[in-house]
Amino acid sequence: PGPVLDRRLETEADLQSLRPHADAIGHMQFQLEAVRLTRARLPNDKSLIGFIGGAWTLFTYASAGDHGGHLIGAKTRQKLAHMFYERLIPLLVGNVELQLQGGAEVVMVFDTAAGELAPDLFADLALPLVRELTHIFPGKIGYYARATTQDHLRYVRSIQGLAGFGVDHRYEMARLLQNNNGTGSNSDARNSPGERGNAGFVQGNFDQALLFLNEDDFVPALERYLRPLQILSPTERAGWICGLGHGVLPRTPERNVRRFVEKVREVFA
Template identity: 25%
Template sequence: MPGKRLIDTLRGEKTDRPPFWFMRQAGRYLPEYREIRKSASSFLDLCYTPGLAAEITMQPVTRFGMDAAILFSDILVVPHALGQEVRFVEGEGPKLVPVYNEAEIARLSMDALAQRIAPVCETLRRVKKILPADKALIGFAGAPWTVACYMVEGGGSRDFEKVRGWVCRDPKGFARLIDRITEATIVYLTAQAEAGAEALQLFDSWAGVLGEAAFASLVIAPARRIADALKMRFPQIPLIGFPRLAGANYLAYAGQSGMESMSIDYSVPLGWTRAQLQPQTVLQGNLDPMLVAENIDAALAQAEAIRRAFGGRPFVFNLGHGMLPHTPVAHVQALSDYLKTP
């Protein structure tokens, strides 16, 4: 059986070249995705329809030959599975009925969680059956802090004033929300591992809005709790954390989160990252997706700089955030072709 570059690399082994995959590698920039999207009544319906979600998961791997497929789903599956109303509005993004207090936290129920996440796990099983043997299958979840941001704000936000206000005003009450999300996330990722996921990524997109103390309690501590729970059951499955825009807090995350690997965003200097972070963790990142969308020559030059900076140790090439919807397919093809060279 052929080895899997991604899994070998995440375990700290050297491979013939750095493995690569892209965050949001399946999605709106692909014409085949847009065609399938027409057949679903809503984005969540797409996530919960295993046949369609499995096909979407496979689309970029089939077209570009990445070293991994990542589950097509959304980080808001967890609050939806807990009973919070979640919908996606075309052109506006997610809309949730906000959670404001402890009474509303108490209404978030684990009772139907397994049933509600079952279609997502079926997607993983279907992909596992058809994925080439040398490709890895990645599952994922939103990290508790980032999921809480959406749950409290009722959607995206510029400043996250409501959720940060709750943290400052009533830290013990807010901790109960984080605990509930953490508990659900452990169940969710455990189910993904049982369904065939070979690596798991925790997306903490809004980690960078927190100061040092809050970062430790709301980003690192839940990540460690999730990592410890998963490692008890699945010690062979590598875990990847992505505390986006964490800045100097990346250091603490790398050393304390329990994750074998850490994604970094494109704002982090390569030299500092190589010297300070790479000795502690298997890095993943960190090309600016805007470069890929707007200037493929500059993107290829930066990709070369990233591979040169991090190539002395095992690392995974990725973007520093998700692929943008207006990215030309030809640009992704050119980048993929380059990354497949030793």
């Protein structure tokens, strides 16, 4: 359901009532310890990815309480959003630094609501944080937004120092990987800056809702998703982090989560 806040950020006066980020970062020290403990439990050949919330999504929670619907309240307070970012971004920089110190190899920025923005507003309201983070931590930051289009990805892929990005189930992953690695058969796709990637990782994108399928239907659905990826060469598939299009939903059958992991390992072993 997301965080439940006891007040909303609707005016500049509300913004001025927030505590400085130097005070807030002290409450995040538990993340450093959590990442350290997790890293210590993992084998050396296993990666650990941290995450933070995206600036736009955090603003929608702060101003509206969630990121559902048309986001009218958030979209009509763009000036307030930028003022909020002046306070928020230093806090998130400190948060990323904590997770990297703890042993995370990459920190993903999860900006679930950013795909609801038109591409030009997406560049203006969602990506300032990502640009700041990749400048400070080059090669250590990934980005995900739900419901993006190729026009959104054009802006994402233009960010220097970005380690990679994630997409939801609306993309055909095999084609996206080929274009990201410059191996696609469509010459227009290879030459278009909106299609051609930065050769970073691509994370995703099995539809998490399909994890609710019954036992007889789940494996065939997963096999259908994996089939186009199986026929790619290792070069074409390079950089793919297999995962879901967003995340595991509440009350997802655990047996299907296990089957997902087992099947992917079996197919690509």
